[in-house]
Amino acid sequence: MTSAQTAEQAPQADAARLRLDVWTDLGCPWCYVGIHRLRRAVDDLGVADRVELVLRSFELDPGASAEPLTIPEIFTRKHGLTAQDAAQAEARIQKLAHAEGLPFTTERLHANSFDVHRVLQLANQHGRGVDFFETVQQSYFAGQINPYQHDSLIAVAVETGLDGDMVRDVLAGHGYADQVREDETAGRRLGVTGVPFVVLDQRYAIAGAQSAAAYAQAIAQVLETR
Amino acid sequence: MAMIASTGEGHTEAEATDRLTGETAAEPHTTPADVPTIAALIQLALDGDTCVPGQRCD
Numbered sequence: 640m641t642s643a644q645t646a647e648q649a650p651q652a653d654a655a656r657l658r659l660d661v662w663t664d665l666g667c668p669w670c671y672v673g674i675h676r677l678r679r680a681v682d683d684l685g686v687a688d689r690v691e692l693v694l695r696s697f698e699l700d701p702g703a704s705a706e707p708l709t710i711p712e713i714f715t716r717k718h719g720l721t722a723q724d725a726a727q728a729e730a731r732i733q734k735l736a737h738a739e740g741l742p743f744t745t746e747r748l749h750a751n752s753f754d755v756h757r758v759l760q761l762a763n764q765h766g767r768g769v770d771f772f773e774t775v776q777q778s779y780f781a782g783q784i785n786p787y788q789h790d791s792l793i794a795v796a797v798e799t800g801l802d803g804d805m806v807r808d809v810l811a812g813h814g815y816a817d818q819v820r821e822d823e824t825a826g827r828r829l830g831v832t833g834v835p836f837v838v839l840d841q842r843y844a845i846a847g848a849q850s851a852a853a854y855a856q857a858i859a860q861v862l863e864t865r
Numbered sequence: 866m867a868m869i870a871s872t873g874e875g876h877t878e879a880e881a882t883d884r885l886t887g888e889t890a891a892e893p894h895t896t897p898a899d900v901p902t903i904a905a906l907i908q909l910a911l912d913g914d915t916c917v918p919g920q921r922c923d
Contacts, residue, residue: 699916832918833918846915857909860909
């Protein structure tokens with residue numbers, strides 16, 4: 640096996656199942672909706688036992704400060720919009736999220752997501768990655784938590800079955816930083832320039848959030864080829 | 866089939882979408898042995914909503 644293959648494979652690969660690798664970041668609203676739809680597609684097809692979903696790290700803003708800004712502040716400072724413009728800009732994704740039954744508010748924070756990814760990598764290693772990330776996503780987009788505070792992140796991790804002391808130790812040090820970087824390197828090798836980005840069976844790619852029906856069709860199509 | 870855009874070898878987005886919707890019958894010419902570094906993926910869809918570094922996500 641080449642080093643490239645190693646970097647592109649997540650820890651708990653199960654060859655008998657169809658691998659769905661999803662590059663994602665916490666602050667990405669399209670990832671929030673897209674992952675939800677992807678999971679719905681798997682459920683709708685009734686193939687949950689034939690599919691393995693693996694979330695991979697991708698930082699949209701690796702240079703972001705550890706100190707959070709509000710989303711309206713980000714729109715104003717980085718994109719030159721007013722707070723009202725920011726609310727209007729998010730109206731479409733908010734509507735789509737609500738249509739999926741997902742909470743969504745502009746009253747959320749933005750900061751450096753590297754530590755979230757480090758805990759995601761830890762969770763992946765313990766088979767809790769999807770549960771952890773979806774719980775963080777939902778609480779974050781609901782405006783219920785500041786995921787950039789370690790205590791909040793630890794609380795979510797514990798809620799999804801991880802040991803709190805283990806998570807605290809990781810966050811206090813540099814644990815799983817290499818795994819985050821490896822995912823990002825693997826993503827670049829694949830040509831991932833934005834998220835969500837789904838790779839099915841390490842051969843087929845779906846760029847950007849799709850409808851649940853489109854995800855379902857793609858999954859069914861790839862399952863037929865195996 | 867459509868290849869990943871960054872390779873510069875790909876077909877059009879429309880063709881990729883056609884593949885997703887099943888309107889084309891082409892079979893992938895790659896096998897797992899062909900893609901040890903996954904330099905080229907078969908694109909099933911390209912046009913989803915995406916967040917890109919440095920750009921707005923709306």
